[in-house]
Amino acid sequence: MAAPDPGEPDRGRKVSIGFMALWLIVWCAAIFIAIWAFGGAAWSGDIGAAIFLVIWVIGACFGLASGIRRLVGLSMGEPVTKRRLRPNDWNDGMHLPERENRQEPDRGGDGR
Numbered sequence: 001m002a003a004p005d006p007g008e009p010d011r012g013r014k015v016s017i018g019f020m021a022l023w024l025i026v027w028c029a030a031i032f033i034a035i036w037a038f039g040g041a042a043w044s045g046d047i048g049a050a051i052f053l054v055i056w057v058i059g060a061c062f063g064l065a066s067g068i069r070r071l072v073g074l075s076m077g078e079p080v081t082k083r084r085l086r087p088n089d090w091n092d093g094m095h096l097p098e099r100e101n102r103q104e105p106d107r108g109g110d111g112r
Contacts, residue, residue, distance in 0.1 A: 013074060013077075016074050017071065017074045017075055020067060020070055020071040020074060021071060023067060024064065024067050024068065024071060027060065027063065027064055027067060028064065030060065031057060031060050031061070031064065034053050034056055034057050034060065035053075035057060037049075037053055038050055038053040038054060038057065041053060
């Protein structure tokens with residue numbers, strides 16, 4: 001069996017490329033439907049729907065551009081950078097009792 005070509009994408013990358021391509025096709029179709037609905041709303045004089053659809057299409061175009069960048073990155077073999085989760089600095093003002101002051105829970109038994 002021959003060694004895999006380092007330039008050839010592995011199976012997971014191929015699935016990711018296929019999914020992104022399919023997602024971009026569906027996303028473009030949704031944008032076209034929204035533009036068509038915008039035309040209908042503008043033609044009928046429904047300003048509220050027209051404004052909503054314009055805002056939605058603008059936001060969808062940003063998502064489309066991001067998806068295209070992602071697809072190009074996957075296709076060219078660029079490494080995927082994982083986002084690091086920031087630690088949660090949650091402080092709600094409650095003071096927990098000190099560890100040495102807490103009593104051990106009664107687990108039953110004879111106390112050994």
